Amino acid sequence: MNIKKDILLRVRIAFLGALVFVLAIVYRMVDIQVIDGEQWREQARVNSLDFRTIKATRGSIYSDGEDLLATSLPFYRLAFDPSVAHDTTFTSKLDSLSHLLSAFFRDHSSDYYQKKISEARQAQKRYLVLNNRDLNYQEKEQVAEWPIFRLGQMKGGVIFEKIDKRHNPFESLAERTIGGLNAEMEAAYGIEKSFDHFLAGKDGEGLFQKMAGKGNWRPINASSDIRPVNGYDVHTTIDVNLQDVAQSALLRKVSELNAKYGTVVLMEVKTGEIKAISNLKRTSKGTYAENFNYAVAENNDPGSTFKLASMLALLEAGKVELTDSVDTEKGATKFSDRTMRDHKNGGYGMLTVEDVFVKSSNVGTAKLVAEHFGDNPQEYVDIIKQTGLGKSLDFQLIGEGTPYIKDANDESWSNVTLPWMSIGYEMQLTPLQTLTLYNAVANNGKMIQPILVKSIRRADKTIETFESKVLNKKIASDETLADLRKMLEGVVERGTAKNIKNDIYKIAGKTGTAQKLINGRYTWQTYYASFAGYFPAEEPLYSCIVVIDSPKGMDKFGGDVSAPVFKEIADMIYAKNLEIHDSFESDLMASQGKFPVIRAGKFDELNELCNQLGISNYFEGQSEWVRSTVSNNAIIWKENHDGENLVPNVKGMSLRDAIYILENIGLKVSVTGSGRVEKQSVPAGRRITQGARIKIELG
Template identity: 70%
Template sequence: MNIKRSILLRVRIAFLVAVLFVLAVVYKLVEVQMIDGDHWREMAQQSSLDYRTIKATRGNIYADGGDLLATSLPFYKLAFDPSLVDDKTFTSKIDSLSYLLSKFFRDHSSDYYKKKISEARQMKSRYLVLNRELVNYQDRLEMLQWPIFRKGQMRGGVIFEKEDERHRPFRRLAQRTVGSLDNEGRGLVGVEASFEDYLAGKNGEGLFQRVAGGNWKPVNASTDVRPIDGYDVHTTIDINLQDVAQNALLRAVSTYEAEYGVVVLMEVKTGEIKAISNLERTSSGGYAELYNHAVGTNNDPGSTFKLASMLALLEAGKVDLSDTVDTGEGTIEFFDRTLTDVKNGGYGKITVQEVFEKSSNVGIAKLVVDHFGDDPQEYVDLIKRTGYGKPLGFQLLGEGEPLIKGPDDPEWYGTTLPWMSVGYETNLTPLQTLAFYNAVANDGKMIQPILIKSINRANKPVETFKAKVLNKKIASDETLEKLRLMLEGVVERGTAKNVRNEHYKIAGKTGTAQRLVNGRYMTQSYYASFAGYFPAEDPLYSCIVVIDNPKGWNRYGGDVSAPVFKEIADMIYAQNLEIHDSFTPEYTAANNGTFPVIRAGRLEELNELCNLLGISNHPNQEAGEWVRSSVNNNAITWRKNHEDTGLVPDVEGMTLRDAIYILENIGLKVSISGNGRVKRQSLGPGVRASKGRTIELELG
């Protein structure tokens, strides 16, 4: 019996303890919920509040003329606090709101949205993401007129959380130069990185509340610090010229399967870069802007450096253009190395000017070694005195460090002087070489190339930039005049005569250097370039083109780089009516002799007219509906004149009826002055034809 009583007593004690524990738990729950509920709710509210960063809107990047190169477009995440809506409004408008959500996002039915919102309201949820898809600013304005939402955030519960996305309207145009952002929204490369302090603005700070799902809801407290948006950066880039330069470069690197290509186009007087393109071969075989080689890649410049060698020779009074040099059979030995000319058998005895025009390595090296061999420091000093070989202090980060050796350099050898004279054993970027050529075109004034014109707040500049003068005069007027004559001679008679034309003069120099790969020069791998300016008589633009490691039979600068230069120059010539006559020889050719005034128009009509007049005429193989005339012996040949490619066509020489028909069909507005045929057009052929843009036609 004692054992039974003992067990029963223990059971009763355990039961009593359990009852007391349950009563204590119940009491504590009542105390927390009812007695101290307000206190704990306040503590929970406070612990879920935090000040968080409100990101500033990043500034825009503009091209010259106001075209947007990069902008931050506002997008919004749509959320909802259903607890803020009064019962009457919610009951009467929830169906309409659900229908509009379903119609807009097109992902769920209106019943789905109604159920989702109603359940959140019943659970007293304070934050409900209605859809993860971001909406744009116009969509946001539309949604603010929807039922319930139109009452705003405080009474309608609608929450729009802003998220900026960087957008480049012209996509790949000057993509690497404009730059990109990292995962944190900071500038990574290009203008975006170089002008990060201006573009980024200043972030603000606001009070946010943590809600279900770990999300943060803005409280919109009076203590919020509003962000300060970034400044706008205005560049010197001309969109039309950038488009022309990039497309011309793309065709060249694609044709020659090059490793990469570079084009930089600059205004001679201002130093403003109007186009800059860097196209590099990708793993898939296409081309993209992966690195700014124009600014950051050093190379042996090759024969473009011969201009600096000639400057040193002329400035020191060592030679004159009419002096002669015996280049022999095109080879010359310096110690244990042999320097050769491109032409087998050499050029024999030629003048100094011909040495430059033909780009004779033997001739240049002989001149430099003969006159500076005893004092190579004089040669180096004459070149460095110009500013060539010094950093430009360019506005973008990552400028390559230039190198022009001196006799005190530990890597100066007995063969350094002759090899340097023709563009080897130096390291220079394309932009640094362009600055030197631009100085020759600019009456000897070397200026710093610039890409950024101003920093603006709205439309008001807060800081402006102009090209700094790096050297007021790189050489005497006499030397400069001789350098210009030689550069013109290269195109008229020398290694770039393939880009000579009858409409305007180009002055420039070809360059072909063996590529240095893993410390060794590759005999069948070249760095082909062309640097120069135009029009030669009154230079407006300077330009450099580089094609790295072109494939095929013709791999020299004159073959692959100079034609890109000419294509860009031709386009500028066509657009700029101030630098050419109204009628080119090609357009007036059909007016000579017994031929009537027939220049351009519809093939069918012109053919019928010529047949009536008894004039022999026939189209070439590429002629289409619209043609232009040219004289071939005693007959007229019709060649293709217009293609519907979204670019401005060439309508000079056409009748007004035909010109208006073509131009208005591609969306241009036509303004007319004068009488007769089209004499001039304000938008040059090949410019992007933006719908609604006005083109002025001068008739005569």
């Protein structure tokens, strides 16, 4: 019993001793870091030591198709502590190292490097920058295997200081929207600025030693260093292929017209996702560059594109019907002391309400609005504002221009405000805000918030997602919306944009040509030309606005200047997107009922199958993979791959063939359903991104 008590006593004493020891350590840590922390930090500063920031690696920005739009690439500054290496190693290997440095950097002789390093060693320098050219990762790995350096930092003295540099793989594509960093590597504009709190990550802190030379600090790599937390990735709605199409079309037109600037926004009607956005400004050298986001931030009088809102107010208030008439006179009429004119000399005479819009008659629009809302102009303003137009979109990019549609009690309201407002003057709207109204008409009256960023992720983990907010469930009645759509189609079929009419699919939209306000006065010589609309008109998939500011030349109106850019974008999308037109899809597939289910696959297998079944089939190409079409009672094979580095069309293929093709070009495939491929999540013709995911649905 005494022995047991004796053992318990000893254990308790040992435990108390250990506890006291731990508490003493904790106290000493608190004493050093908190109580006497400033004293030790000051001592570190005296000894040329300091805690400095270790920058986190910035997150990347991706397109809708997982293409990299902006990323941080690691580069390395090559420095050397020549005092570390053993004398024997240093003496025997310095000559070889100097030769390699000279051959690699091609700036100095090997004797120069040998002398530079030897003198630094004799002077006991602990930090020597060998060259100011930064190394990429592959170069860093190569240099790390050189004599002396291969021993590492502790035994060889080599120092690789990591420096992140921001890189845009697609260079100027959507440059202003993607954003950029300033000289201090801080986010300056665009997505980089607006989502900086996600992209930036959290910087760490480490102990550094100040070395000889201006601004040179050597990391100590102490165990107490706080490691940085890298930033999240931002996934956008931008489609790289559509962005390329839109930006190229805009660049050609602004260059041709020597315009001050141009902007285009392409948006999905149902989702509000912006698929392309470009802003090109003429530089002092006469070239064009993205240096301001006009689509989001630039307010202007919208001009005749605002007539859509005026017609909405007239129709929704029950003031007019499309068949009503108005006298546009000889193209000019007076309101108070100011004369309003139409663009057509001599005017249009008597027009229906529908044709007032289709022909974009200023006189007709203003007379209708003045007649029906002149006694109560606030009614007109209220109907327009009730749609949601005139309110900020709360867009995801910082710097959205503030919309301004004045009320009747505004101190600047005058006797001529109402008629001039009706045709898009005495107000301020951005192109994106105008497009939101047109998108609502295309979207059966539902006004939704445009979005540019869909999600925040880290690897495969989603941190946050974003969806379009519904700004207004219904901007107008179904009857009003039907009339508006009819008029918008009429503009292209027989009105001011009939030059972009085509027989394959319908476009609906409105031209706009606003005089520019310069030095407080509107001028007839300088215009703000625009076209806003959607396509295909019957089942709208995309809405788009094109603005070209201050075009030079004879043709300066929206129909001549901006509408052709709209059509070029729409044509390219229509040609590449098989889902827009069923007839084109059917041409690519053999008719079911007359033939077995032969759609697409490997030519030699399908050819043998057809031969065994006694089906005539012909192929004049040499591609391994084909797609079937029908000519009379025979199958004609066509090559299935449109080009290298493009996603192929696997619709109609067996699961085995589809997976073989897609995985062999570097895509990760997920599958749902059974049977043959009916849908693929990444459209054919899009650029391939290695490791990107594609979902195929079988049916």
